Amino acid sequence: MPSSSRAKPAAPVSTVILGTGSFAPAGVLTNAELSQRMDTSDEWIVTRTGIRERRIAGPGESTSDMAVQAAAAALADAKLAPAEIDLLIVATITPDLTMPATACMVQAKLGLPTTAACFDVNAACSGFLYALDTACAMIGSGRYRHALVIGVEKLSTIVDWTDRTTCVLFGDGAGAVVVGPSSKPDVGLLGTRLGALGENVELLYIPGGGSAAPATPESLKAGAHTIKMKGKEVFKLAVRVMEESARDILEQHGLRADQIDCVVPHQANLRIIEAIAQYLELPLDRFFINVGRYGNTSAASIPLALDEARRAGRIKNGDLTLLVAFGAGLTYGSALIRW
Numbered sequence: 349m350p351s352s353s354r355a356k357p358a359a360p361v362s363t364v365i366l367g368t369g370s371f372a373p374a375g376v377l378t379n380a381e382l383s384q385r386m387d388t389s390d391e392w393i394v395t396r397t398g399i400r401e402r403r404i405a406g407p408g409e410s411t412s413d414m415a416v417q418a419a420a421a422a423l424a425d426a427k428l429a430p431a432e433i434d435l436l437i438v439a440t441i442t443p444d445l446t447m448p449a450t451a452c453m454v455q456a457k458l459g460l461p462t463t464a465a466c467f468d469v470n471a472a473c474s475g476f477l478y479a480l481d482t483a484c485a486m487i488g489s490g491r492y493r494h495a496l497v498i499g500v501e502k503l504s505t506i507v508d509w510t511d512r513t514t515c516v517l518f519g520d521g522a523g524a525v526v527v528g529p530s531s532k533p534d535v536g537l538l539g540t541r542l543g544a545l546g547e548n549v550e551l552l553y554i555p556g557g558g559s560a561a562p563a564t565p566e567s568l569k570a571g572a573h574t575i576k577m578k579g580k581e582v583f584k585l586a587v588r589v590m591e592e593s594a595r596d597i598l599e600q601h602g603l604r605a606d607q608i609d610c611v612v613p614h615q616a617n618l619r620i621i622e623a624i625a626q627y628l629e630l631p632l633d634r635f636f637i638n639v640g641r642y643g644n645t646s647a648a649s650i651p652l653a654l655d656e657a658r659r660a661g662r663i664k665n666g667d668l669t670l671l672v673a674f675g676a677g678l679t680y681g682s683a684l685i686r687w
Contacts, residue, residue: 362488362529362530362531362532362533362534362535362536362537363483363484363487363488363527363528363529363530363536363537364527364528364529364530364532364535364536364537365525365526365527365536365537365685365687366425366426366428366494366525366526366527366528367422367423367424367425367426367427367428367525367526368421368422368425368523368524368525368526368651368654368655368658368659369417369418369419369420369421369422369423369424369425369523369524369525369655370418370421370521370522370523370524370648370651370652370655370656371414371417371418371421371521371522371523372403372520372521372522372642372652373403373404373405373406373409373414373520373521374403374406375403375404375405375406376401376402376403376404377401377402377403377404377519378390378400378401379393379394379399379400379401379516382512382515382516385509386510386512386515387512388512388516393516394640396617396619397516397517397617397618397619397639397643398617398618398619398621398637398639398640399516399517399617399618399639399640399643399644400640400641401640401641401642401643402518402519402520402641402642402643403519403520403521403642403643403645404504404519404520405502405504405520409502410444410502411440411442411443411444411450411500411501411502412444412450412453412454412457412500413457414500414502414520414521414522414648415438415440415450415454415498415500415522415524416454416457416458417522418498418500418522418523418524418648418651418652418655419454419458419496419498419524420458421524421655422496422524422525422526422655423496423526425526426526426528428494428526430458430459430460430461431459431460431461432493432494433460433461433464433494433495433496433526434461434463434464434465434492434493434494434495435464435465435483435486435487435492435494435495435496436451436454436455436460436464436465436466436467436495436496436498437451437466437467437468437469437479437482437483437495437496437497437498438450438451438454438466438467438468438469438479438498438499438500439468439469439470439471439475439476439478439479439497439498439499439500439647440468440469440470440475440498440499440500440501440646440647441470441472441475441501441503441506441646441647441676442500442501442502442503442505442506442646443468449466449467449468450468450500451466451467451468452466454466454498460496465486465492469482471544471647471675471677471679471681472552472646472647472675472676472677472679473614473616473644473646473647473649473673473674473675473676473679474542474614474647474673474674474675474677474679474680474681475499475646475647475675475679476497476499476523476647476648476649476650476651476673477540477542477650477671477673477681477682477683478542478679478681479497479498479499479647480497480525480527480537480540480683481537481540481542481681481683483495483497483527484527484536484537487527487528487529488529493528493529494526494527494528495526495527495528496524496525496526496527497524497525497526497527497651498522498523498524498651499522499523499524499646499647499648499649499650499651499652500521500522500523500647500648501520501521501522501645501646501647501648502520503518503519503520503575503644503645503646504518504519504520506554506573506574506575507574507575508571508574508575511574513577513579514574514575514576514577516643517616517617517643517644518575518643518644518645518646519642519643519644519645520645520648521642521645521648521652522648522651522652523648523649523650523651523652523653523654523655524651524655525651525654534686535686535687536685536686537683537684537685538601538684538685538686539597539600539601539683539684540597540681540682540683540684541593541596541597541600541681541682541683542679542680542681543589543593543679543680543681544677544678544679544680545585545589545677545678545679545680546677546678548581548585548678549676549677549678550578551577551578551581551582551585551678552575552576552577552578552582552675552676552678553575553576553676554572554573554574554575554576555572555576556568556570556572556573557572557573582678583617583619583620585674585678586616586617586620586674587620587623587624587627589674589678589680590613590614590620590624590672590673590674590680590682591623591624591627591628593672593674593680593681593682594611594624594628594670594672594682595628596682597670597682597683597684598670598684601684603668603684605628605629605630606629606630607668608630608634608668608669608670609634609663609664609667609668609669610634610635610636610657610662610663610667610668610669610670611624611625611628611630611634611635611636611669611670611671611672612635612636612650612653612654612657612669612670612671612672613635613637613650613671613672613673614644614649614650614672614673614674614675615637615638615639615642615643615644615645615649615650615652615653616639616644616649616674617639617644618637618639618640621635621637621639624672636653636654636656636657636660636662637653638652638653638656646675647675649673650671650673654669654671657669663687664687665687666686666687667686667687668684668685668686668687669684669685669686669687670682670683670684670685671683671684671685
């Protein structure tokens with residue numbers, strides 16, 4: 349077995365985001381193109397979701413391929429080499445294969461050390477927040493030095509392209525961050541609030557393909573291996589739980605909503621984001637929104653938007669940023685970051 353150069357356990361430290369990166373496939377699928385395939389229209393989709401187009405990966409463009417592109421950009425931003433990463437976490441519900449973890453494929457393609465810990469996290473649209481919290485906890489323990497956290501999805505492979513209630517919502521993409529230690533206790537990831545509502549699994553799920561429902565000719569014919577969603581119920585829960593999660597993390601740190609410089613929400617639906625802004629009594633321009641161009645990219649949603657927000661100058665040193673998400677599971681989470 350290879351020898352490990354991993355850092356020895358030390359006192360807990362603060363963890364900061366050292367760099368961000370993102371990637372979106374070149375293929376664009378517009379509402380106008382979808383309206384030629386099914387009974388829908390640009391107006392119908394935009395009115396209900398705020399989505400105008402989404403990116404679709406090509407047949408030879410895998411989840412791990414997109415992850416590598418976003419990760420390389422994040423490493424360059426952090427000015428770190430692949431050899432300096434000793435922890436890799438990939439958040440995804442669309443792995444290259446059921447086994448092994450997509451993180452192992454990303455490790456090989458990026459050339460990360462064989463001593464790096466590599467694994468996947470499946471928490472759907474909240475996956476990036478779950479992965480980020482895990483990475484920060486592992487670095488904070490002193491056992492790891494630099495983590496690469498990636499949210500990536502190829503959702504075009506698990507949607508029913510004849511179901512206009514779901515297929516118009518989703519797109520493909522990737523986002524990544526590099527996390528490392530800091531000696532400053534008042535910067536970096538200040539805290540998280542994660543949770544799940546497991547009794548509501550069937551509101552948003554893929555009914556076929558797991559150990560409880562292995563693939564059969566009948567399940568394939570019935571489309572049981574694509575996303576199924578009860579939209580109205582999910583919408584109501586998403587608004588309520590994301591608002592509560594945001595308020596919880598603010599109360600934990602004695603902050604008011606108006607002290608947040610930028611909110612980067614999960615980009616599921618513009619109406620959900622507008623409702624959260626209203627309940628938090630924040631102007632919509634305090635939120636970074638790119639759902640119109642990408643649709644819902646699940647675990648990739650927040651890191652992709654986070655990278656774009658930084659590069660657009662919406663996030664600066666000293667700013668407070670709130671991340672908040674909701675997804676299948678039903679999972680939810682919020683995170684507070686001081687840059």
